[in-house]
Amino acid sequence: KQEVTQIPAALSVPEGENLVLNCSFTDSAIYNLQWFRQDPGKGLTSLLLIQSSQREQTSGRLNASLDKSSGRSTLYIAASQPGDSATYLCAVSPSSGNTGKLIFGQGTTLQVKP
């Protein structure tokens, strides 16, 4: 059974700091891995999607890496800003008999202090 774990559960950093969020998964049979942002009481915003054949994806100050063989992904946020404060979720799309469902980690709640 696929399990997704995110570390740390919460993180507080001063503005301007670079930071790394970690995600691990137990089954490497995946189509892809997605990172989402969730603001309090809101829905999900997709940040980055990495296909299983890819090693990393970049969007602006965000860079996500994927090491499928070791079951790990990281989300790197450069020069953090208070507006980056949110919960970050990673999710994998299992490739075995899957029509598109996602398995989510518990999330990392980030607070960037001005």
Next chain:
Amino acid sequence: GAVVSQHPSRVICKSGTSVKIECRSLDFQATTMFWYRQFPKQSLMLMATSNEGSKATYEQGVEKDKFLINHASLTLSTLTVTSAHPEDSSFYICSASIWGRGWPEAFFGQGTRLTVV
């Protein structure tokens, strides 16, 4: 990108009543949609897979008679919480996947905050 619209965004209902939540794919056809539930400060848990024209597939531990799912068209899936109780208060969110070049990419609705009083 593909757009998934979910309605209502918030609903408050009395205990014992039923609530229907709609999930629509606005610019694409979705043969399969997914319903997730999120308790406060917890992650999203898949409740069921909604299949157009057939019965939904429920995850273990999800009561199919309590959470009725109907996927009558390629653009609409509905989740009805029947005889709602305070413990059903939660954030419900739907998604639909597009298969582009051989893999799925999920698009999510805005979510529905259900409060049962």
